[in-house]
Amino acid sequence: MMIWMPIAMAVLGLAYMLVKKSWVMKQDAGDGKMKEISDHIYEGALAFLNAEYRLLAIFVVGASIVLAGIAFYMDSTYLIVVAFIIGAIFSAFAGNMGMKIATKTNVRTTQAAKTSLPNALKVSFGGGTVMGLGVAGLAVLGLTLFFIGFYYLFMGGEWTTTEDMTIVLEALAGFSLGAESIALFARVGGGIYTKAADVGADLAGKVQADIPEDDPRNPATIADNVGDNVGDVAGMGADLFGSYVATVLAAMVLGNYVIKDMGGAIQDAFGGIGPILLPMSIAGVGIIISLIGTLLVNISSNDAKEADVQKALNIGNWAAIAMVAAACYGLVTWMLPATMQMNFFGEGLQDISSMRVFYACLVGLVVGAGISAFTEYYTGLGSKPILKIVQQSSTGAGTNIIAGLATGMISTFSSVLLFAAAIWSSYALAGFYGVALAASAMMATTAMQLAIDAFGPIADNAGGIAEMSEQEPIVRERTDILDAVGNTTAATGKGFAIASAALTSLALFAAYVTFTGIDGINIFKAPVLAMLFVGGMVPVVFSALAMNAVGKAAMEMVNEVVRQFREIPGIMEGTGKPEYDKCVAISTKASLKEMMLPGLLTIGFPILVVLVGKLAYQDNNMLVAEMLGGYMAGVTVSGVLWAIFQNNAGGAWDNAKKSFEAGVEINGVMTYKGSEAHKAAVTGDTVGDPFKDTSGPSMNILIKLTCLIGLVIAPILGGHSNDNSHSEADPSEVRLEMKGDTSKMATTTSTTSTTESGKKIAKVQEVENTVEEIKKKANKAETTVSRAVQKGKKKE
């Protein structure tokens, strides 16, 4: 009954989420002006999400038809379409729910900040907790329910063969694809929205009218606050929802292959599917652990500083990670056979103890913590790279930007080395199952991570509301403390998101190879190498499109703001009312329009690769599968690099600018806000905005979605479902039949049974046939020779 455990955990998490939500909603929402502003933000965000969902509904219908076509062509199950649609709905719902609670919590945080800082943290982090538990709970609930449904539908709730399980998991991939597709548009659309509004508001406000941030006279300021919610909250939520689902799915696929490597069936206390259940169980337990983690986050002193708040968050986070490590130990040793056989490339079957799988989990936790630490080093206030950027600001915006770019670029060094080491070591420990479980362990604290992440924009919004509703300075000071911490957690959260995306993609990549049945991806084949290049290019072009979109939308925004400043009488004196809704409309329209092309690029390119490949090599599906694999690898490698580069450069510029608020020493002189150096730093931040909040975070989805699309296409190219549904023979019969052969054949069979596809059997047999022929020839030659020799001897 372990199969129901993740659902129980998810329901528990969701129940707690509802309790927490009603607590948050019960908090005082403040007076008239505050409520009014908050309502503006809520309505703006809702308007955007509704418009976005209308558009996405069309996309989901279109994609469903394509998927149904694939299912028809493959003669596989149409249930993948159902899974896809539900996955999309769940993802949209998760984002929507997060956005709603965030926009309700912001004003309550402002109100709480009037009383004390601990209260403000409690309310804002409470909102984040609702969001985190909601997203994680929905993810585990949806995935597990579908798995159980398909498990009973296709296998009658009992282990039959790995082939049948593959069909279950292929259908389940639809759920993940649906979730990730929505995440793409939520991330990209939200990212464009938030930065178009932010950059537009900044440029218009600071440059054109010289009024401070969040000033209510700036017509773009509501749009800016809406952006925080649709980008940083809804977008991030959909992103991690997708990662969570995809990671668990990939680990399940690879768990199935462990069973395959072990001979196609195992005996355990979990109906023979322990390795498949394990990732789901880790995810389920992770929800409860995150719940406990959130309870540990609180401060008591009203005089707390940023460091204290950060410490409170860190305690919760580290406790959660430690608990996950312990839980992984328990679950792994309990659910996995003590010793497994796994097939290693070039080394054949090896015995792997369950402890090695646990070590792989630890690798994942180390990567998560490591990436966050690196991110903090490169983007944290007061760190060496930030101080260098500050120094370089003294000679103008040019040198500030060179320094920021260089910081982002050089930050790839440590993170990539860590990744490379993680890939290598987790694979060496427990094969690609180890890689996938490393990702699963890391993702187990997703709910906690999201709580920490979502708290940032809530605090940011709370500060904005305080400013706009002209509260006492102490209120803004308190929200500023929370906001500053939120900036750091936003950066480390992005590190976590990219690390999770990278590990997830690797696991999906491995699942892809096993789905297609290819032997690997050989980049020495020219078409594969060509696709590696093409794949490497896509994240770069994707980023450019996203940045251009922000630039374009921000320009529109600036023009609109300038128009309002000019045309609305008394706006600068505070007697005229700015038309906030016009700015909201501009951001909404622009972001929806501009997210199309990057989306098309992401979804269209892998399909194009397959079509071109099929045109060129009609009869060689394996080569086409390798080409797509090369493309996926290119996207992943390049995407990870560009994500780290852009996130960290953006974060570094942001905090270099922020450093001037407290004052910095440049060449021995204390320099503050308003100085020339500060202006240069502001320019750097403007460049960094789309980097860190639009194009950078979109890379996560780009690489995950690319690998997921590959996984869904995989059966067409490799044809598991195809092989099985059209095969008249019972698989067990085939195995039996193979056993009959001589010793030579026996080795063949064991190889064949570990490696799946019938194609491979054909190949090995082809080799053997050739050998047979050569043997015959040699024999013939030998006889000829001996005859000739005999003849010669006779003559002599």
Next chain:
Amino acid sequence: MMIWMPIAMAVLGLAYMLVKKSWVMKQDAGDGKMKEISDHIYEGALAFLNAEYRLLAIFVVGASIVLAGIAFYMDSTYLIVVAFIIGAIFSAFAGNMGMKIATKTNVRTTQAAKTSLPNALKVSFGGGTVMGLGVAGLAVLGLTLFFIGFYYLFMGGEWTTTEDMTIVLEALAGFSLGAESIALFARVGGGIYTKAADVGADLAGKVQADIPEDDPRNPATIADNVGDNVGDVAGMGADLFGSYVATVLAAMVLGNYVIKDMGGAIQDAFGGIGPILLPMSIAGVGIIISLIGTLLVNISSNDAKEADVQKALNIGNWAAIAMVAAACYGLVTWMLPATMQMNFFGEGLQDISSMRVFYACLVGLVVGAGISAFTEYYTGLGSKPILKIVQQSSTGAGTNIIAGLATGMISTFSSVLLFAAAIWSSYALAGFYGVALAASAMMATTAMQLAIDAFGPIADNAGGIAEMSEQEPIVRERTDILDAVGNTTAATGKGFAIASAALTSLALFAAYVTFTGIDGINIFKAPVLAMLFVGGMVPVVFSALAMNAVGKAAMEMVNEVVRQFREIPGIMEGTGKPEYDKCVAISTKASLKEMMLPGLLTIGFPILVVLVGKLAYQDNNMLVAEMLGGYMAGVTVSGVLWAIFQNNAGGAWDNAKKSFEAGVEINGVMTYKGSEAHKAAVTGDTVGDPFKDTSGPSMNILIKLTCLIGLVIAPILGGHSNDNSHSEADPSEVRLEMKGDTSKMATTTSTTSTTESGKKIAKVQEVENTVEEIKKKANKAETTVSRAVQKGKKKE
């Protein structure tokens, strides 16, 4: 005697070069002030190069010891060390020669500009021609001489076996490695020098004292002009010298493999080495074609505009490309067997007509032209992307920089697709030999490209001298026309350089795989995938180091200039003399110091990959070879992307800034120099400077050198030389044996190469052992038969 043809061509080119040089030197070098400035530049450049060469001498000694160690360990020839040293010397000599002629031509161009524009073009392009022919001539001469020497030394000047030829080519790789190592430091050191001086002079001049470019009161102005020569001339020369040599070498290696695929020996009119001689012959003929091309460059009207000058250069360039196409047709059909057998991955041996090799050459020419066209589109004055950047400058430096970055990023789209298509099609046409010959055909016009490239900085210098020596405005106007054209040719030249580097690297990559004897590079193996990530990261970190170096050195420069402005009395009034040499010294010292780390990264990382791999897999050289291959692929893919991105972003910013000189329309208002928008564009250009002249062009060398180091390490891992030197069997016997089973054997091998994975290796090896046994039997049988036949004949 075809083997001597390339030498004859190279000598002819060098002879013409000397004639042209003496003509240039005979031109009037102007009056006292001009000469004085020119001498300053010459001395500064010479001082830098001398300091650089002293440093590099130490490096060459160290690297030679390492190479000797490798040769000792491998039991291979020490002559690779000799080739390495001579290669390094040749490369240094080529750069030095180019720099000298450039610094002598600049002042003569200024003087010629006093009389007429056609004269100024004639002189400046004459200097470029000397440089181009000198570099190309030396490259062909050196490579061919060494080849002939080794050919006679190891093979007695007669075809023996492909294994012997591999030894020849392995030794020859030393020449290429020497050339490319020097190129690395010349490119990086020169790039840092030129941009440190340029950015420093700009910032100090424009920002701090508001004096125009090239104003003689600016102490950094001489350093700036020196930089043009050591970076754009000497650096570019060493870069293309290296590309030229590496391309031809790679094509020769792959030509040897064509012979291997054809059974180990062919009969042709070129001593059986037609496919190996062909790339050298194309290079040789290319020198003469370039010579003819340069003769076609001239203008007649004194009122000519940029477009006319550009047209004159284009005529020469296109004529040269057309002639190369014709020459390739002639050479390919003449020198290659009408039909060849080539081994294609997974498809076995195929018959390839020589015409298909010719088509592959055409692919190379199309790539060269295509990349240049794309570069011009994204960076040319008046093009759509440039106008967009100009528009975005109106809202400040932030949006200008976002637009420039996005332009650079999006420009990767068309270029990468072109590359991918080129890789795929040239491979489909004629295997990796086709890829290598595509590169060779493209590189054939190197001398012409260099002449066009070198003319730009000469004209730039001439303008600087005109300004500093306070000539009539008409002189500066004329040199400005040449300078403007030079900016465009610099951008397209960079496109050519990266295209050549990419194709060269691919060819080297293919040669690497054949040298090591691995079946391919399977990125589904975790350690290989990990190295793909690491390789992808290196160009990014390399770029960051180069940019940081420029930033640091520029800051030092600014501080020095500000000090001089403050401390030297009368400097701003023109009565005090600035200390130019101090600025030159700062640039020299900084660039030499800062080029170390990127150099170490480039050379050290591939070695580190091998060491780590060897530590992990002592007994599996093949896996280590695959890991290094994955690393090489990562560097190449990421390096090409970052090169295009950085070059084009930099070029676009530069020309967006230049657009303001003639005036641009922004929102319906004509905007000129000195406007706020122009200031924003200047900031963009500052960021673009290190992009396009330091880190961007360094990518070429990074990827080429990485692949070359791989090629030199290859025998250690794969061990062809090793196999042969330790093999007791006579290679010719082996060949005979291979011939025996012909087509069937080929399919066996290819099938084996596509199947691998786990246990399969063991299985396949089992099969292979059987095949080996059969082979031995067949071999024995064959020798017995032939002996019997001979005996029989004798008796008859």
